[in-house]
Amino acid sequence: DIQMTQSPSSLSASVGDRVTISCRSSQDINKFLNWYQQKPGKAPKLLICQVSSLQSGVPSRFSGSGSGTDFALTIGSLQPEDFATYFCQQSYTSPLTFGGGTKVEIK
């Protein structure tokens, strides 16, 4: 199985900060890496698919980058509504696997 490792597992940041979350896969997954945001008590929401394709309606302060085994989600200027948990997910092969999550908290 492909292991997805996110870092950090949590971070504290202030409104306006630039935040980067890393995701590493245990083998090359090409460009098949997606990012989700989840708020407490809610279903996950797709932010970015295939490394860098922003979903419709997602603010442009979110961006994705990377290739092969190393990927990143960047929030350009953190807004109050961005405090949530973020998950990466590989869709290269079954079983599909998620990273452990990164909780973004208010500093």
Next chain:
Amino acid sequence: EVQLVESGGGLVQPGGSLRLSCVASGFTFKTYWMTWVRQPPGKGLEWVANINQDGTTKYSVDSVKGRFTISRDNVKNSLSLQMNSLRVEDTAIYYCARDFGIPGGWFDAWGQGILVTVSS
């Protein structure tokens, strides 16, 4: 508007069975893969199983193989997950989601989730 509504969750004893359903609306159900993802309380996401458009291709995580069966009814626009031989570790919120397949897919619409509790 795309909508996915799960039902069928609840409390079941270890070794018991439960069948989850997910009814879809707002899109052409028969043209999409569909997936089940679960999340134990307070923990991360785990993909469970998915199924292609006509039900002929299915994938699942090893921990549910032989116990869970995914299926779909394209006339009723519904997705199902038959869960047998349930274990305490299957306790989770179960989400159905629209899927763009393997490889390269993503989950772009999710249901609200349904809680399954396995306990004696």
